[in-house]
Amino acid sequence: MERSITSADGADTRMRLSHQILRQWKILQLLSDSKAGLTHQELTDEFQVSLRCIQRDISLLQTAGFPLEDTIVSRNLKRWKMRSFSEQMGFNFADLISIVMSRRFLEPLAGTPFWEGHQKVYRKVRGALSEQALEFCTQLNQMIRVSGFGSSDYSKRGQLIDTVLQAMEDKRRILVDYQSMESTEVVEQELGPLGFIWHNGSLYLIAWSTRREEIRNYKVDRMQSATIGSSLKYAIPEDFSLEDWQKKAFGVFRGDGDQSFAIRILFNREAARYVQESWWHDSQQFVGRLSRH
Numbered sequence: 001m002e003r004s005i006t007s008a009d010g011a012d013t014r015m016r017l018s019h020q021i022l023r024q025w026k027i028l029q030l031l032s033d034s035k036a037g038l039t040h041q042e043l044t045d046e047f048q049v050s051l052r053c054i055q056r057d058i059s060l061l062q063t064a065g066f067p068l069e070d071t072i073v074s075r076n077l078k079r080w081k082m083r084s085f086s087e088q089m090g091f092n093f094a095d096l097i098s099i100v101m102s103r104r105f106l107e108p109l110a111g112t113p114f115w116e117g118h119q120k121v122y123r124k125v126r127g128a129l130s131e132q133a134l135e136f137c138t139q140l141n142q143m144i145r146v147s148g149f150g151s152s153d154y155s156k157r158g159q160l161i162d163t164v165l166q167a168m169e170d171k172r173r174i175l176v177d178y179q180s181m182e183s184t185e186v187v188e189q190e191l192g193p194l195g196f197i198w199h200n201g202s203l204y205l206i207a208w209s210t211r212r213e214e215i216r217n218y219k220v221d222r223m224q225s226a227t228i229g230s231s232l233k234y235a236i237p238e239d240f241s242l243e244d245w246q247k248k249a250f251g252v253f254r255g256d257g258d259q260s261f262a263i264r265i266l267f268n269r270e271a272a273r274y275v276q277e278s279w280w281h282d283s284q285q286f287v288g289r290l291s292r293h
Helices: 007-033 040-047 051-063 095-108 113-128 131-141 158-170 242-247 268-277
Strands: 068-074 077-082 172-178 185-200 201-210 214-219 225-234
Touching: 007 040, 007 051, 007 077, 007 095, 040 051, 040 077, 051 068, 051 201, 095 131, 113 201, 131 172, 131 214, 158 201, 158 225, 185 214, 185 242
Parallel strands: none
Antiparallel strands: 068 077, 172 185, 172 225, 185 201, 201 214
16 A cells, blocks of 8 residues: 655655755755865764765765765775866856856846846856756755845846946946836936945946936936937946945935935834844944834
């Protein structure tokens, strides 16, 4: 009589597989970073598992196509390490797996030049890994999910963003058809692009506005089109730094001028825990202890 697998049994199986995949991933990292290599016993001590378990992990990783090699240092002692992918490239197979896995985090930028650049690297990495190794990456990736809640979709704005990047590189102004949240119509804006900031799942262009005569932020989602002016050059202010500009902003939003104010906000106990879990501004400080009321 066949034994049926209950949902609890299935959950236990998935949990064991997750632990195994994560352990093998860490083994790859350790062997990739170790110049002298590691023995079975050292790996056994590191992960607090049996010798047989480590031997099985290494065997599975070799079967998956990862270039693990052993060096006999004494009669009964071997050291294992990962053969270098390429001395000239300066990274190893564990780094390649990180590239494969990072693809999911860049999916919100699909269609943009940032995504295309990663795709080129991703395709090269795939060609360097075996099908078994890619299957290993797929299993590892299933443990990570990216929430797209509230994120923007740039799959159809790649050309627009590429135009802005080209203008930025050539220090040329751009003409942008832009509809702000307050406006009911699309208005042509003449901008001097200074940089992009990724904020709360959306891409913002930080640019000099010739109409406003100040640096402002423009949400890429609200741009209808962008063209490079034929003779519209601009000079980036010598004292401008995108990093410094953002330090004085709340995300991508900041007031006029350089005047700043010290603001004190009092939170109740429930809200304080949520607020302290995140970083909101470079100048923030958490002080004092809130009462129960």
